[in-house]
Amino acid sequence: MATIGAEQIFKEFREHSAAEFFKKNRQMLGYSGAGRSLVTIVHEYTSNSLDAAEEAGILPDIDVCIKKLENGHYTVRVSDNGPGIPKNFVGKALATIFAGTKFHRYMQQRGQQGIGAAGCLLFSQVTTGKPIFIKSSTGKGKCYSCKLGINTALNRPIITEMKESDEDFRGLVIEGEFSEVRYEAGDHGVYEYIRRTALANPHAQIKLLEPEGKEWTFVRSVNKVPDKPPITKPHPAGLDVNDLIEFAHSSISRKISSFLTETFARTTSNKIDEIKAEDPTIDLDKPPKELQWEDAEKLVKVFRKIKWVAPDPASVVPIGADNVTAAIKNILDPEHMSVIGRKPKVFRGGVPFVVEAAVSYGGNSGKRVDEGYSGTILRYANRVPLLFDSGSCAITKAANDVDWKRYGLDLESQPISIFVNVSSVYIPYSGVGKEAVSQEDEIVEEIKLAIMEAARGIQRYVRGKEQISSSMSRYKAIARYVKQLSGDISSLTGKGQASIENNLDNIIKKHFPKLSDDEEEAAEEKPQQT
């Protein structure tokens, strides 16, 4: 075979836009399978609505309306009472990949990538060729509507039919038409997604109109807007050299020392002295624009060596134990539950995060399976339910690492729901589709501790409940063999079957004393410390 030269191969060289990339690889954004694709659309629009309302300090009312058209296509319409999108930003905000208000800020939000809404548009365009419809207003006299497409080669919005009106409206209405989607019931469907969203966002009122015409309202159970997550300064312990240099080179401070105290959290002038003492070879009097890699590397080394006050936990806003309790009561209506909120921890040296966990038993907890139950894990990141890719998620790993028997719990047969929410300024998702939290050691460990704590809080109750039925069924299973076995032994030994059966019965009963005795045992068992 003759070899082909590089010049010829490189005739085929091209550059592509992010829009072209995700158009081709749409499964990476969550558009794989008709059921999942529909959930992805609802997920992107509702989390944008919740983020916007939270930032603006508004109690969100969100309407999700899904219709099936005669040609098999679906329309999805999401309306909210949020702050709206200014007219001059609408194209960039909803029809450009990698654009938004969230990517670069140190602030806890559901979205963090600037991909979601533009991904939906890409999907509608690829499957139906239709633009999406937008109506928005940021307040009185500012209402407009338009249609949005995306020029995939350039990753640029195409805005058409822009109309202004004086409608008295504030918020955003977004409606798209999609093919290759399907409304499905079950654990991975839109209803379940909305139900779980309501569970973690008790301050939101969410309506869902299903294609068959059924309407559901998830009523607000908490009347307070969650605290607005503050924009925080990065913590020095979490910086890498490259970050530090980029911050330095865009700084207008006069000296590196003042740049450090102004830019980063917990960096007082005392700390500057400590840094100087730790490594006197670093020149902190130079302008930050002149900071080179070598000095930056030294600084990062010192940052990781000296003792810092932990990152301000206020940068992370969990749901709160009271709100979780109210929401679980409202939606799962369990017989018993245990809710745990843990203190902030950090991962990767300096990114703070908070884990909340709850274990509930009975009511609508768990899932009906045939004639019994099985446990379910409700995974959340920044209050957003994660329905897919559970196998690669830190929450699943942590839940599976728990030794459930130790708490008398059994996820394979009991009506149990495990609720976990991870809150952070930066959630390290394992993929662009944001369906799983990457299994970083510190995060898995902290989730496991939270679940164990919640499990301890419920074990007494469940143990009492389950003891009688479990003893009875074990006794029945063993007793079933007594007849057969006594017959066999009788024919093997020539002794009478009746007396053998009686003897065996007595042996078995000795092993199953009355339940009241068992309960006393359980009460004596001390809760275990971690």
Add this chain to the structure above:
Amino acid sequence: MATIGAEQIFKEFREHSAAEFFKKNRQMLGYSGAGRSLVTIVHEYTSNSLDAAEEAGILPDIDVCIKKLENGHYTVRVSDNGPGIPKNFVGKALATIFAGTKFHRYMQQRGQQGIGAAGCLLFSQVTTGKPIFIKSSTGKGKCYSCKLGINTALNRPIITEMKESDEDFRGLVIEGEFSEVRYEAGDHGVYEYIRRTALANPHAQIKLLEPEGKEWTFVRSVNKVPDKPPITKPHPAGLDVNDLIEFAHSSISRKISSFLTETFARTTSNKIDEIKAEDPTIDLDKPPKELQWEDAEKLVKVFRKIKWVAPDPASVVPIGADNVTAAIKNILDPEHMSVIGRKPKVFRGGVPFVVEAAVSYGGNSGKRVDEGYSGTILRYANRVPLLFDSGSCAITKAANDVDWKRYGLDLESQPISIFVNVSSVYIPYSGVGKEAVSQEDEIVEEIKLAIMEAARGIQRYVRGKEQISSSMSRYKAIARYVKQLSGDISSLTGKGQASIENNLDNIIKKHFPKLSDDEEEAAEEKPQQT
């Protein structure tokens, strides 16, 4: 709490480059954890080398050299004898996200995204601040070397120290310095990655120099360059409406009918007549530039309805059963193996793919665990080993769906390796890091059939091997209880223990006849058809 207006929120609006996105979310490219990050670097560089050699028709020699520096950083240097990169393309090819020769062509290659090498550079820059070093030449008199960085804000290359020389060299040398990486042994380390690469690329000779100084050479066992995957035309059955319109609008054909026959595979003039007959309302005489969504949608409907000749299997180049056999002998040296190459199938209506599977037993198959063995699954896509994210991979799912007991095989205790390679012009990876094949139904099903076929080919041998030891150990386990049981029965019934023990022994022996009988049974069992 006072509400905040949208105008204020949108002050924070920014656009970001793909480089900025992946710099922040590097775990999505496979840079999570020090061990995995090093494998990702080696993976990106070696698969580029293999792709380039294959396209140029060269038998690849690849040297991978990994060193640990005193400051804890590592250098990775990969050299090949491939076609090289023309000087004017080097920046775009290795230092720009979403650029390359592979993304837009219908051609089977390891790379398909235009992200890999630029991702490595991003990682080196973020962790050490250093550019990467390049030396390349596309032939005599064209040798140059330079250093490459990336301007992340613009996603543009930064080329420095460009030097030309008249060295007589053809190929590419790339060397980078990285921190936050670690050379690890075991199933998820560089050695294993290279070993598995050699297994699926028997035409390549690969050397690995480990940081501790150990050198390994994986010797070429096949002296023929794999057939060059042809660039194929897309098959109509796999088109969606959006694709069709984009092809049409960039076509220079005079009529839609000629555009169809020129652009797509299997589209003869007979087929055009069939399309006309199927839906006479479509105007095929218009220029393709005027094709609108409605007509395109009708066309796609017809495409999916009429019967097509299947996609040309030549567009997919599998490794080949002979080559797989040679490679497995060379590297796993098993006692016995069964290698299966299946016919091309299609997914998503029109994307052809081919599955190859092998099951090997003994030698270096499987993995030593304590004093026994466990089976291993060697996953490949277009000959590239997939070491991570096995939980979300179609290959893992297929292997777990197989009822191994049916073939007398046990992945938990036997020295078994399962080898699966999926070849396609487009592998639907589940994530940007390309470590798992998305679980599309058609793909999972086809892999399962291939594994089952390979398993059948090995069951006789393994059954014979395992029968004696398994019978013996089961017999021993049961016999252990005879003494205890006969004593218990004796005291329960008053009969002599010796005669009871004797009776029980006879019963047990009846259940474990000689092995020769079992083998006759096994021989009578008919192989099952699929």
